[in-house]
Amino acid sequence: MAHAQTSHAPSDKYYVPHSSPWPIVGSVSLFTTVVGVALWLNHVNAGPWVFALGLAMVVFMFVRWFGDVIRESESRLYNEAVDRSFRMGMMWFIFSEVMFFAAFFGALFYARQFSIPWLGGEGVKVFTNLLLWKDYENAWPSNGPADVGGDFEVIPAFGLPAINTAILLLSGVTITIAHHALKAGNRKVLNIFLAATFLLGFLFIVLQAEEYMHAYHELNLTLGSGVYGSTFFMLTGFHGFHVTVGAIMLTVIWFRCLKGHFTPTHHFAFEGVAWYWHFVDVVWLILFVFVYWL
Amino acid sequence: MAHTHEAAHHADDHSHDHHGPEKGWRRWVYATNHKDIGTMYLVFSLIMFFVGGTMALVIRAELFQPGLQLVDPMFFNSMTTMHALVMIFGAVMPAFVGLANWMVPLQIGAPDMALPRMNNFSFWIMPFAFTLLLSTLFVPGGAPAGGWTMYPPLVLQNGTSFPMLIFAVHLMGASSIMGAINVVVTIMNMRAPGMSLLKMPLFVWSWLITAYLLVAVMPVLAGAVTMLLTDHYFGTTFFEAAGGGDPVMFQHIFWFFGHPEVYIMILPAFGVVSEIIPTFSRKPLFGYDAMVYATASIAFLSFIVWAHHMFTVGMPLAGQLFFMLATMLIAVPTGVKVFNWTATMFKGSISFEPPMLFALSFLFLFTIGGFSGLMLAIVPADFQYHDTYFVVAHFHYVLVPGAIFGIMAAVYYWLPKWTGHMYNNKLATWHFWLSTIFVNVLFFPQHFLGLAGMPRRIPDYSTQFADWNMVSSIGAFGFGLSQLLFAYIVWQTARGGVKASAKVWDTATPHGLEWTLSSPPPYHSFEVAPEVK
Structure with a gap:
């Protein structure tokens, strides 16, 4: 990739995160949450627990994902x-x-x-x-x-x-x-x-x-x-x-x-x-x- | 490579420029790269295409002859319901999102999508949503069987599968909304300097408008299915006359989503065809501005025509007239588009590479679907056609040789760009002819069946319909099996082959920034934004 001739100030570059586990954690969490509700509505005893677990995972995902974003923001990467x-x-x-x-x-x-x-x-x-x-x-x-x-x-x-x-x-x-x-x-x-x-x-x-x-x-x-x-x-x-x-x-x-x-x-x-x-x-x-x- | 050493805390920022993709499974599961995510979308949609196609073949096998022979009627109903849900939400929509992921940044000169993590979130929700939906096939009472439109009160009779259906739709909706927001923001914010809105490639334009439709209507679908859920389990009476609600209200809310959804599935195909026809006609697109305005008009009109899906529910005359006339109005901008594609080819130096073949087939066959749509828009005529195979023929003409041929044209157009390899032209041409012939054998007779009065979604039929059903089923198996060839061609091209040049179509005139990058393009598409004059 030799198409860059000039040196750009970092703020010229659009920040693209390298990789992140939170999207997949989020997907699994949402899935767990709705499966929990579906079980609950179908009168399966584990339903409320699966739902609660999913919800906890959703909260965890949000905290960590936003945590990453806040850290990046405070490091002036944006x-x-x-x-x-x-x-x-x-x-x-x-x-x-x-x-x-x-x-x-x-x-x-x-x-x-x-x-x-x-x-x-x-x-x-x-x-x-x-x-x-x-x-x-x-x-x-x-x-x-x-x-x-x-x-x-x-x-x-x-x-x-x-x-x-x-x-x-x-x-x-x-x-x-x-x-x-x-x-x-x-x-x-x-x-x-x-x-x-x-x-x-x-x-x-x-x-x-x-x-x-x-x-x-x-x-x-x-x-x-x-x-x-x-x-x-x-x-x-x-x-x-x-x-x-x-x-x-x-x-x-x-x-x-x-x-x-x-x-x-x-x-x-x-x-x-x-x-x-x-x-x-x-x-x-x-x-x-x-x-x-x- | 563009990098600086000015500030230590930027080490993270530019270190990924040196590395390519991550190694192993993390590259896909933790992905933030628009090409990787685009590839996952496309592969996912191809798998769903075969899952939904298999269901279609179960339907056509049962309908091969009159009488009940292969499957239980309830299972037949599950197949029609699931076939639609899988094809719409699992095959067509993700395929277009995959194309958007791959092509929008390349076409506007951006390094990636605007919100890369959310991009991955919107993809990874999909496999889970479909795990939930497809697992209904194995629960007591079977998969949803009341039709993909989920009309109450019938849908409320689903057993164990009911909440699974609702939540699967919620998940797909969340995924679509996030995907659409990402596309809009990318297009509005990430264009190369000099690329004003009216210099954007038409594929980008069509996706900008599609994304707007998605953000506007997917939440409405979420609201509609939420009301179904509460009607079923929590005692609300939105759709129950005894409590002051109305089952027809669901249809209004659903089709307020459903009709724009129809255009969500076709507008990106319009965009693809608008890219391909000029390339292989060796002429610029005729009437670029008119194409943009026509697309926007179609999108606007799509919000005020929904009740043409439900003319037979007994709505007031004024409503019928309004929705009939508004629907027919759509023929005007659509006609502009078809005229412009034709005019682009006029006096062009045309060659017939596989993408052009599919685009041409799209042009003719989509127009047939458009015309049968006009017939259905006429209220008194619709009273006859409603819920017959004529409707099935109509929407399959716009969805299969329309949307799906658009996707295939796009794949044949850009696959060498994505993989860096040319595909086997001869096999692709075979795939084209088999698909085009069989798709007509499959769906054209369904017009006759519908006009003769055969109802849709019924596993058995009167013997007078036997001949054309047999023809249709033969077409279905021919079409379905031909698609294995497509999967083989894609797989073969991904693995290797003749190197593709940056321009790929060296003897034609492809326009756009994607052709200025190598084939395959660098991992981070445009590190430095190109100037657009």
């Missing part, structure tokens, strides 16, 4: 081009997450706009109602013409959900302040406001858990409460899961900040997490409007 790849990768990952939520929002809108009105006999579907589900009226919330799961009450938007909205919006503000502080080199403000952000995140999760308890124990609103319960818990549940992941990510970069990682110009991980956090924030706003409020 030039601007690599940084750009990470940014683009994160944006496209978030786009894929948006589409995942879109599937569930699609289900919600379909149920509200089509399936429930049709079961109620709207439009050309009058016989569906007349012959199959007589006396069922188009209404929302609904657990369907068979009253699946029994009578239930819904959670009013302007109680706990509104407080949760305020919490997430506030956390969006605190992370922005932290980001500005990072860029200004003000590490103290950075550390404080980043801590505030993940604490708000965990507070949100606690309140959400509280709300779930309330729904299950007092309102008889469960995952099995017809299509309302299905869409309500799947949307808020997946959102809650994403908030949890986001809050863990925030905690990780907080520890990195405490260790003195990141510079005013070199902090992709911080921005990636911040974007992700704004993404879960926006999903919540849409959720708040269409699941709780309207």
Whole structure:
């Protein structure tokens, strides 16, 4: 390979890692995890244990893989081009997450706009109602013409959900302040406001858990409460899961900040997490409007 | 070799330039090199091609004559279901990802893919996903048998295999999303200086658009199968009318994924053909810009035509009209492409090397599949064709002489570049003629069967369908056995043969950066980015 005539500064070179065990460890871990769940669902006793083992392996893989990446980043192996790849990768990952939520929002809108009105006999579907589900009226919330799961009450938007909205919006503000502080080199403000952000995140999760308890124990609103319960818990549940992941990510970069990682110009991980956090924030706003409020 | 000794901590960084690949199994299992990962993808997809092909032969053997003779009907249904899943997710998609891995960095002048570790992750998930899927053949109750589209409530009747199916789909989806993100980022970020978007080779363009489709729709499929899982085990009623849901809703969500998926499997083949036809016509591609815009239009339209897969479910008239017209609109950009390929050849100095033969066969036979697609788009006609062998003939024409011939054309075009050896031209030409003849013997009669009313996914049929079924089955075995020749040619070329030059097609006019590198190319493709004028 004699095609290089000039000596290039290292930062001109795109960093390509030599080899890495973590992808294969990750594949085995994911496989173990899903096999565990499959066994569990098929009532095999070992299922939960295999699942737990797989999950532990996934965590191990993430810690070690990200550990490698953080080490490389702190050794300044990543030039601007690599940084750009990470940014683009994160944006496209978030786009894929948006589409995942879109599937569930699609289900919600379909149920509200089509399936429930049709079961109620709207439009050309009058016989569906007349012959199959007589006396069922188009209404929302609904657990369907068979009253699946029994009578239930819904959670009013302007109680706990509104407080949760305020919490997430506030956390969006605190992370922005932290980001500005990072860029200004003000590490103290950075550390404080980043801590505030993940604490708000965990507070949100606690309140959400509280709300779930309330729904299950007092309102008889469960995952099995017809299509309302299905869409309500799947949307808020997946959102809650994403908030949890986001809050863990925030905690990780907080520890990195405490260790003195990141510079005013070199902090992709911080921005990636911040974007992700704004993404879960926006999903919540849409959720708040269409699941709780309207 | 480009290296510096400026900073000690860069020792790791450039030491790998001196070494080639790692020794032994680590080279493959711990791989980060785009060529190694591309090779693994291609080999994996070839294996899956034979696994899925064997299942197809079980189907065609059973259908050789009317009556039930070879397999249990339930197993027959498992075969149709698994054949589709294996071919779509295991053969066609990984083959194109493999081609992207090999060719995108070479064509844009990059040292490697943008995110090399994630690249390996997306590959290694696949063998595990298919281990999970194929192992359903051995569990109580057998493999999934409700069709690859997994429509509820039928799919919920799968037994032990049900969660395995769902999780296999989740794993494949995760793999596809990571692979697609890698391709997009590589193309957007790693192009050689001077290569503006409208100077990219069309194969790169087609993959950029494909990757976008993948990132947009694979999560939707993941969502759809997650709802199936919770409907089955956790009491949700997304797809159950009694709870206010609707089984048809699954079809809407599924086909919102499924129709772009169709283009995910054909757009890269368009890209391949757009590379090959100019080379062997010794003319530049006719209407490059129009090709790019046509590809993008097809991708856009693919998002708003999904319900043409489900005209018979009883959707409102406005919906039927919209989806019919939107579907027919796709014929316009597709027509642009077919016209441009034809115009590229017009007055060209054409030679018929194996890649060109496959590209030409693609052009004619894919167009047949396109036309039968137009017929299916017409709502009242579709009421007759729906779920008949006409549909089977249609999508096999676009997938086999379409997508798979595109892959084979690509392999015959770039195999000398990958291995450094020329393949046996005579054998490859034999492989071409056998494939092209048998693929028509196999699928053309299925049009007649479908128009005469033979339903798909049924192990037995009325005796009036006997003759054409027999012809079709003969074609299937002929086609299947011919592919052993393909595997042999690839194996033989990988092992040795006449040395290929850097340009490979010395008497033709191949364009693109990949031809500026040696055959095989250096382990790290472009250490120094080439200038593109």
